[in-house]
Amino acid sequence: MSLTVEEILALPGLADMALRAGARNRHRTVRWSYVAENQGIAGWVMGGELVFVTGINHPRDEANLLQLVEEGSECAIAGLVILTGEAFIQRIPASVTALAEARGLPLIEQPYLLKMVVVTHLIGTALVQMAQTKRSRQDILTQLLSGDYPSLTTARQRAAHLQLPLDSPRRLVALRLSAVSGLFDNHAPQEAERLLQHTRQALQEHLAAWSHARPAALPVVVQGDLFILLLAEQDSLRAELACLYQDLHAIIGDLALFMGLASKVEDCGHYHRALNEARQALEVAENLRPASGLCDFSELGVLRLLQAVGERSVIDSFVQQTLGPLIEPNRKQPHHLVDTLDALLQENGNALKAAQRLNIHRNTVNQRLQRIEQHSGQSLDDPLFRMNASVALLVWRMSEAQRQERP
Incomplete structure (x- = not known):
């Protein structure tokens, strides 16, 4: 367990330490502190350190401080603390602050008058206390998510003591990295494992910082390969999750990420049910690969039945039999008929509204509808064909194949 840079700066007694750059990454976790005595730090850190630079045992000019920022950023340290005063490093050069901001490296200024022994003692003590608190919070949430707890009364009492706001409407989101096997196919096992853990x-x-910024925040729970968020219910939640999904693409690189969203629960006694729902939605997302990366359990409908089909090839075959005849590969836009059928069904069979949805003339829609019936050998008046087409189109819209094939 660890503290974040932001939590360290908020510790009583450390008010004189000031964040000068890299505020966007102040949520980085600090695993331990390290006082840099050498000219460089690349060979002496492993990532996650809060590195202190005093200038006492080694001259620290502007060039050297720039080097430390570069190396610290490359080595993924949590932050860089520069001690300033009259004797050694008098001030932090503007170029160093600018580079730290550009690299997103938290840069902290500490006056020499604030003794290192005081700072390290406060941080060390807080790390122990915070570790115990975080462990207790995680323990409560893990028990509630698994459904294995002594009693709800006890869980609520512990939560109240630890300032965990449990009894309010929540939406649970389960996230999981995908395409991990490709990482090991393209890299040596040691490098692949390093990249995966990084x-x-x-x-x-990132999830911890994002969740922490939301109202009535609860800690992120890691359960096996799942990252679990318990979010306060809000009308804008879906839009915010869509933005989060886009932001996470900059982090996951060549990997993929999918999310399952549970229906709303009113209190902590239903977290176990919410996790099961989110898992089901996540499995659908991983199987059908929606472009948004997200499936909502409350909106799965028939997809929950499709998910129960053990062989994905059965679903693919059904989609191909239903929609395949409508794809015209030799045309510039081969999916016009599929798009037209989709628009017609979305508008409950109203050809005029379908034309408006597609922004084309109604006569064009009528011509396409005739071709749909010719190619499929089915009548659009047949309710069974409309039902089959609706289900096939639902899979089609969500599938990654559709997203990749279309311009």
């Missing part, structure tokens, strides 16, 4: 850590830190 990505998981960066993902967890």
Whole structure:
């Protein structure tokens, strides 16, 4: 367990330490502190350190401080603390602050009058206390998510003591990295494992910061390969998750990420049910690969039945039999008929509204409808064909194949 840079700066007694750059990554976790005595730090850190630079045992001119920022950024340290005063490093050069901001490296200024022994003692003590608190919070949430707890009364009492706001409407989101096998196919096992763990850590830190900024925040729970968010219910939640999904693409690299969203639960007694729902939605997302990366359990409908089909090839065959005859590969836009059928069904069979949805003339829609019936050998008046087409189009719209094939 660890503290974040932001939590360290908020510790009583450390008010004189000031964040000068890299505020966007102040949520980075600090695993331990390290006082840099050498000219460089690349060979002396492993990532996650809060590195202190005093200038006492080694001259620290502007060039050297720039070097430390570069190396610290490359080595993924949590932050760089520069001690300033009259004797050694008098001030932090503007170029160093600018580089730290550009690299997103938290840069902290500490006056020499604030003794290192005081700072390290406060941080060390807080790390122990915070570790115990975070462990207790995680323990409560893990029990509630698994459904294995002594009693709800006890869980609520512990939560109240630890300031965990449990009894309010929540939506549970389960996230999981995908395409991990490709990582090991393209890299040596040691490098692939390093990349995977680095990505998981960066993902967890980003999720923790994102969740922390939301109202009535609860900690991110990591359960096996799942990252679990318990979010306060809001009308804008879906839009915010869509933005989060886009932001996470910069972190996960060549990996893929999918999310399952549970229906709303009113209190902590239903977290176990919510996790099961989110898992089901996540499995659908991983199977059908929606472009948004997200499936909502409350909107799955028939997809929950499709998910129960053990062989994905059965679903693919059904989609191909239903929609395949409508694809015209030799045309510039081979999916016009599929798009037209989709628009017609979306508008409950109203050809005029379908034309408006597609922004084309109604006569064009009528011509396409005739071709749909010719190619499929089915009548659009047949309710069974409309039902089959609706289900096939639902899979088609969500499938990654559709997204990749279309311009």
